[in-house]
Amino acid sequence: METRSKPWSFMLLAVVVAEASGFMPAEAAGWSKGSATFYGGSDASGTMGGACGYGNLYWTGYGTGTAALSEALGGGDGGWCNPPRAHFDMAQPAWLHIGIYKGGVVPVLYQRVACVKRGGVRFTMGGFEHFQLVLISNVAGTGDIKAVWVKGAGTERMPMSRNWGANWQSLAALAGQALTFGVTDTGGQTVVFPNVVPGLAFTSSLQFSY
Structure with a gap:
């Protein structure tokens, strides 16, 4: 196995909601400001597959904890996804861990973390x-x-x-x-x-x- 020296760039993003008052606190060390919405139904069938081409997200081990990312985060093509917005368009099951169904757009703090997987590639x-x-x-x-x-x-x-x-x-x-x-x-x-x-x-x- 060959390893080259480069900075880490983790692609699994942990998202937390800002304070319920709507006040977005200053970023803590390692955290950045962004926003989040959701799309699709409660079973995430409308978000299955997506731009990554994984197909059935249950079979490939990613489940419903997924999000489409804005241009600033690695993808997206307009609207809320225009740069320089850091925006997450999340599958509904993932969204419901941080917001409510009628929440619309919420401010978030996020950071990149390592992907942990069971088994091999x-x-x-x-x-x-x-x-x-x-x-x-x-x-x-x-x-x-x-x-x-x-x-x-x-x-x-x-x-x-x-x-x-x-x-x-x-x-x-x-x-x-x-x-x-x-x-x-x-x-x-x-x-x-x-x-x-x-x-x-x-x-x-x-x-x-x-």
Whole structure:
């Protein structure tokens, strides 16, 4: 496992409500000001999938504690999500931990924290002979991937490109080969996953750590 020296940049965000009076106190050390709303129903079915491409959030281990992030936090495309707003558009079950259904927009304080996951990083395969699409999920640490390479049993190492969200692609003929992936997160840590078995899904025994 190769580790490069870079600052941590954790992607799981802990959100707390400001005082009920509406007064937003000055940021404590490590905390920043933002705002939050919610969308979708109480079962979070309307927020399933999302821009990260995880699909069924229960199966991939993320559940309903999710939020769409504004441009300033890593995504978003307008309105409350315009920069420089730090805004969370949360799934309703997550929202109800910090606000009430009729609450509208609430001020929050937030900070980035490490993603803690059970088990190893998961690879879900798609595509066909000359197009491999891989969803990489259950990622601990920063929880966010910035680069991936792949090596087949009969090929050299080659970079993959981001298709969308957490899905990465290769246009090489890799079907039927045991694959080795090198995955680098946004904190700069690289983990090599050897002999990922071809098939619909594979859970490794390796995980990112700090």
